[in-house]
Amino acid sequence: MLGLMQEWPLLCHKLIDNAERQHGRREIVSRSIEGPIVRSTYAEIHHRALKVAERLERDGFGLGDRIATLAWNTARHIEAWYGIMGVGAIYHTLNPRLFPEQITWIMNNAEDKAVFVDLTFLPLLEKIAGAVKSLKQVIVLTDEAHMPETALPNVVAYEEWLAQADGNFAWKTFDENTAAGMCYTSGTTGDPKGVLYSHRSNVLHAMIEAMPDAMGLSSRDTILPVVPMFHANAWGLAQSAPMIGAKLVMPGCKMDGASIYELLDTEKVTFSAAVPTVWMMLLQHLEETGKKLPYLQKVVIGGASCPRAITTKFQDNYDVQVVHAWGMTEMSPLGTLCTLKPDYAGLKGEARLGVQQKQGFTPFGIEMKVTDDAGNELPWDGKTFGRLKVRGPAVARAYYGGIGAEQFDQDGWFDTGDVAHINPGGYMQITDRAKDVIKSGGEWISTIELENLAVGHPDVAEAAAIGIPHSKWGERPLLVVVRKPGREPTKTDILAFMDGKVAKWWMPDDVAFVGEIPHTAAGKIQKITLRQQFRDYHLPTD
Numbered sequence: 427m428l429g430l431m432q433e434w435p436l437l438c439h440k441l442i443d444n445a446e447r448q449h450g451r452r453e454i455v456s457r458s459i460e461g462p463i464v465r466s467t468y469a470e471i472h473h474r475a476l477k478v479a480e481r482l483e484r485d486g487f488g489l490g491d492r493i494a495t496l497a498w499n500t501a502r503h504i505e506a507w508y509g510i511m512g513v514g515a516i517y518h519t520l521n522p523r524l525f526p527e528q529i530t531w532i533m534n535n536a537e538d539k540a541v542f543v544d545l546t547f548l549p550l551l552e553k554i555a556g557a558v559k560s561l562k563q564v565i566v567l568t569d570e571a572h573m574p575e576t577a578l579p580n581v582v583a584y585e586e587w588l589a590q591a592d593g594n595f596a597w598k599t600f601d602e603n604t605a606a607g608m609c610y611t612s613g614t615t616g617d618p619k620g621v622l623y624s625h626r627s628n629v630l631h632a633m634i635e636a637m638p639d640a641m642g643l644s645s646r647d648t649i650l651p652v653v654p655m656f657h658a659n660a661w662g663l664a665q666s667a668p669m670i671g672a673k674l675v676m677p678g679c680k681m682d683g684a685s686i687y688e689l690l691d692t693e694k695v696t697f698s699a700a701v702p703t704v705w706m707m708l709l710q711h712l713e714e715t716g717k718k719l720p721y722l723q724k725v726v727i728g729g730a731s732c733p734r735a736i737t738t739k740f741q742d743n744y745d746v747q748v749v750h751a752w753g754m755t756e757m758s759p760l761g762t763l764c765t766l767k768p769d770y771a772g773l774k775g776e777a778r779l780g781v782q783q784k785q786g787f788t789p790f791g792i793e794m795k796v797t798d799d800a801g802n803e804l805p806w807d808g809k810t811f812g813r814l815k816v817r818g819p820a821v822a823r824a825y826y827g828g829i830g831a832e833q834f835d836q837d838g839w840f841d842t843g844d845v846a847h848i849n850p851g852g853y854m855q856i857t858d859r860a861k862d863v864i865k866s867g868g869e870w871i872s873t874i875e876l877e878n879l880a881v882g883h884p885d886v887a888e889a890a891a892i893g894i895p896h897s898k899w900g901e902r903p904l905l906v907v908v909r910k911p912g913r914e915p916t917k918t919d920i921l922a923f924m925d926g927k928v929a930k931w932w933m934p935d936d937v938a939f940v941g942e943i944p945h946t947a948a949g950k951i952q953k954i955t956l957r958q959q960f961r962d963y964h965l966p967t968d
């Protein structure tokens with residue numbers, strides 16, 4: 427017998443409809459690409475998104491078409507997203523930090539038919555557009571007055587294009603499993619892989635995200651998503667904020683400490699989310715200027731392991747709650763968040779920090795397990811680490827085009843490529859990427875743990891651990907260190923600092939000092955390049 431409840435397909439345009447109805451006057455403030463701070467509301471965004479949909483349809487775009495965006499976080503980018511989804515097309519966020527050849531490859535793989543592009547990225551698009559055969563139209567996210575000269579064919583200024591619509595448009599309706607968005611993983615190994623979100627997965631992800639023990643968002647919040655929309659959907663905030671009616675503050679192209687601080691302060695931001703590097707820049711700015719954060723209540727930190735120093739500074743010096751989080755493009759992207767269950771809520775000092783170093787537990791809607799290489803599930807004992815696998819309604823079940831099938835098993839589990847352990851309380855801790863883990867004498871050494879420990883040294887700016895071939899042990903750890911400007915820590919200083927804080931056999935066999943550590947387009951340490959750099963390195967212990 428079937429239940430007798432209504433069919434109400436989970437479609438993304440319902441999020442913006444709800445924002446307009448219930449929170450129409452709530453603001454969306456953007457640092458525009460042209461310069462000034464501009465203000466809009468959910469009611470205006472809703473109306474303009476309808477116009478985007480109307481215009482797209484008139485230009486011949488519709489169900490299933492991939493429409494790219496090459497843009498920063500602004501209100502215009504959000505309007506474009508909802509307009510694209512509302513006509514049944516698929517927003518495809520491009521990461522401008524990739525090499526032009528990679529972007530060309532991705533656009534061709536996705537067969538993007540049109541692209542919304544920020545002024546900043548027009549020169550980049552000019553270089554590659556000719557090589558993207560499917561591309562029919564370029565919409566520059568600006569007005570006529572700021573429209574630059576360009577040799578690109580079929581180009582139009584967004585505001586001029588939008589002015590030719592009146593917004594008298596009804597969203598298209600279709601099955602909730604219809605594709606809504608697309609994002610390629612940065613591809614640290616092999617070609618980038620396309621992840622295809624559905625309307626249903628986006629809506630469910632927004633609901634999961636807003637829950638109190640996830641990000642805990644409400645209509646009273648003012649949210650600043652520093653994490654870009656092209657980086658795994660701005661971690662879902664472009665959907666969960668309209669869903670709950672929070673004010674949104676969009677940082678545009680400026681993510682340095684002073685610019686982020688200005689928005690946090692003038693817009694009275696209560697909640698923000700970004701990768702550790704961004705927070706490092708903000709904290710440095712605060713230390714240099716002596717400024718405080720009177721409005722900010724909570725920051726979500728993820729994308730890479732959050733150094734202990736960031737957590738302590740936010741909590742002790744600025745009274746801001748830190749929520750460490752883990753996820754990936756394939757998971758829309760949320761996986762776990764480190765809020766405190768009752769057993770941990772009363773912890774203080776080091777004990778509390780120890781829990782907060784973990785990536786946290788899964789909210790309802792995400793399942794996880796760790797297995798050995800043969801697929802046997804490992805115990806939740808907080809120390810046995812293995813491959814981290816996940817499933818849920820907002821987790822990919824395949825990549826676009828069917829590649830990478832080996833990462834998905836027949837029981838619906840997705841192998842994340844991360845290595846982790848889970849404690850009896852359900853808290854997961856990432857110890858490595860499967861391909862980065864150091865295998866010494868058949869045992870695994872966590873590079874993340876070594877790195878986190880090393881950056882705790884006051885004279886260390888950045889550290890990366892890699893495995894170097896060793897005749898006896900197979901591999902042994904080498905710690906690569908960037909010193910803080912004006913500081914001269916030695917190998918002995920650093921090893922003495924680490925001594926006793928990890929197992930003896932985990933201690934690096936050597937320390938190498940470099941001027942810079944290579945990073946990926948997503949700002950993560952590029953271990954492949956680093957390993958290549960140290961290919962001929964000979965450990966003194968060998």
Ligand code: ADP
Pocket residue numbers: 611612613614658727728729730731732750751752753754755756759785842843844856858859948950
């Ligand atoms: P890519 O997989 O190409 O690096 P993503 O942006 O999807 O692109 O990154 C997901 C990966 O980032 C995770 O699989 C994990 O390795 C890493 N990651 C994300 N958050 C954290 C975190 N809090 N701690 C450690 N690693 C993290």
